[in-house]
Amino acid sequence: MADDGINEDGARVTIRTVAADAGVSVAAVSKVLRNAYGVSEALRTKVETSIERLGYRPSVAARGMRGQTFTLGVMLVGIDNPFLPSVYRGIESVTEKAGYKIMVGLGAARKETEVRLIEQMIDNRMDGIIIVATQLGGEVLESYAQKIPTVVIGHHEATAQQFDTINSDDVTGAELAVEALIKRGHKDIAMVALGLRRKNMADVSPQRERGYQRAMQRAGLAEYARIIQFPTADLPRGEAINALLTSPQRPSALFCWSDLDAIPILNAAVEAGLSVPDDLAIVGYDNSPVAALPLISLASIDQDGERMGRVGAEALFSRMAGRKVPEHILIRPTLIPRRSLYRPTV
Amino acid sequence: MADDGINEDGARVTIRTVAADAGVSVAAVSKVLRNAYGVSEALRTKVETSIERLGYRPSVAARGMRGQTFTLGVMLVGIDNPFLPSVYRGIESVTEKAGYKIMVGLGAARKETEVRLIEQMIDNRMDGIIIVATQLGGEVLESYAQKIPTVVIGHHEATAQQFDTINSDDVTGAELAVEALIKRGHKDIAMVALGLRRKNMADVSPQRERGYQRAMQRAGLAEYARIIQFPTADLPRGEAINALLTSPQRPSALFCWSDLDAIPILNAAVEAGLSVPDDLAIVGYDNSPVAALPLISLASIDQDGERMGRVGAEALFSRMAGRKVPEHILIRPTLIPRRSLYRPTV
DNA sequence: TGATTTACGTAGAACGGTGCACAAACGGCG
DNA sequence: CGCCGTTTGTGCACCGTTCTACGTAAATCA
Structure with missing residues (x-):
């Protein structure tokens, strides 16, 4: 049984091979393949048997020239x-x-x-x-x-x-995070956002910034609100993290636009001798698998x-x-x- | 400038469009495209200009029918x-x-x-x-x-x-891991391997098992050697990890076929109150980014x-x-x- | 100068499918 | 029995490339 699409002569099995084998026209085989209108049950089984026997596989490339590629x-x-x-x-x-x-x-x-x-x-x-x-x-x-x-x-x-x-709903997600922090008694809540060359409201980070701002305002904490723009993921963020953690205005809680940033920050904080969440509470975004590890245990927004x-x-x-x-x-x-x-x- | 592959009539720009525009044959355009033998500099620039102007992009599907798809x-x-x-x-x-x-x-x-x-x-x-x-x-x-x-x-x-x-070289990788543990004074070194339905030496885990066995033997520690087969990654490994950590024969060190298992084990060990590496030293495999996090800090074999x-x-x-x-x-x-x-x- | 090679360009048959227009076969009905 | 509408199946043009075979003009050689 040649199920490799090559028959015993080494020639490729095409729609024509199948048609010949089944004793029908090429068009008929094509119809069966696309289960198009106008094929009798008898024809269909005949063709399908041949396809099976020859191990025929339609060429996506050829298909793509006229019809769908699926x-x-x-x-x-x-x-x-x-x-x-x-x-x-x-x-x-x-x-x-x-x-x-x-x-x-x-x-x-x-x-x-x-x-x-x-x-x-x-x-x-x-x-x-x-x-x-x-x-x-x-x-x-x-x-x-x-x-x-x-x-x-x-x-x-x-x-x-x-x-x-x-x-x-990134706005709501950010609000959820900030509200949870407020409920734990935090006031001085900062946000870490993705520092883009050109800010574009289509990106997720600015949407989350908006949610952060809203939630802070609604809770009457607008005076505490501040957004720290972090360099993009591939750049070294070590310095930015250091600056954040050693600053005299270090916030008591942090909402982070992504676990991608939250996890390194959490690590650095613990390394620096801070207690999480007592000295610094952190909520991330994405609920990545790493966040769930017991040693990390990072609260996060899950996007489903x-x-x-x-x-x-x-x-x-x-x-x-x-x-x-x-x-x-x-x-x-x-x-x-x-x-x-x-x-x-x- | 129509750089979307559709000309002003809404018709698709094909190799024929380009040929007509450049005033040459279809074959000539094809030759330029594949930079095949036998094209003068004049022809090439003429064709390339037309391609540029029309925003032509060759169809991979059509290409695939005869030549390469690149x-x-x-x-x-x-x-x-x-x-x-x-x-x-x-x-x-x-x-x-x-x-x-x-x-x-x-x-x-x-x-x-x-x-x-x-x-x-x-x-x-x-x-x-x-x-x-x-x-x-x-x-x-x-x-x-x-x-x-x-x-x-x-x-x-x-x-x-x-x-x-x-x-x-998975055998050598395993040997490196085990030798490093031996050098730190460990004797009772166990290995966690991937428990496959059907063992196949082609897979990486059995290769690492072989390296583990060799290194243990060479150090005269064959009596300590034991391999614990873990269920595959998608199944819940919690039980297996528990059994390993609470066993009275808990080893003093562990070589793990992959960080995928090593990281949860390390987490569970610390959660259970064990000190890593004092109570249990661990070396993983793959040097995944998570292993490098300070809170995890898992030694690992890097495959480059x-x-x-x-x-x-x-x-x-x-x-x-x-x-x-x-x-x-x-x-x-x-x-x-x-x-x-x-x-x-x- | 005529013969041969080399360089450049072209025509047209593939490649393996799709899908339209149409023919053949079939059954129902007055 | 002839007419007509409906299935079912076929012939063939087409999709956008590549590539072989070949024609032609210029360059090289004897």
């Missing part, structure tokens, strides 16, 4: 971001059921690379793309979205027309990435099916309390 | 394994220079999924594939490798004929994943260029000492 492109910022695996799992769970394949592009958070990947996916004739946590601007996204059904996850563009967006992935994939399918009006979905995050927020009552 | 497939076990990002970076650094694109498949460590992904890559007419840390058997790999140039990273198949392998990726990509290119004889490369790992191995002399 493949979706998923662009992720990078492989090491703790929030992505769950989003990916969510997407996968939906696409698998629908019989679609996924092709992943890893973006490394560089605009140039991201553009290249999107174009690559278009060139490869993906049926649709999901873009997760991109740095790209709304105009660029709109222009790509005209050419290929697009869903964007983790990037706030609530007015986008050509594509859908799925986001955690899996659900975001699922919802995103579903939106993409409905868009591929012809929906034109954009959907902009917010998903409510939850607070995961841990030791960095309060000392458990033993 | 795209490589990279199959990764999963997105959350700490060792993969560095391997990926290594691969990327080489392919980028060569002007090749990468398409990633995420395998989730399920054989069925992995097979599907490899076939998908063949269907998509990748020019070659790199498979990282697969569960698949040697025969399966050989059969795929006949159809597409293949390099396997992190899977020991030293006798494979059809594909190349790049591996960390980036180098493995680079070497793997280079091997793939040379194989695509026609090399037939297989290469099986071992890369020497190094020990990264941290607090879980020895208390620093202050």
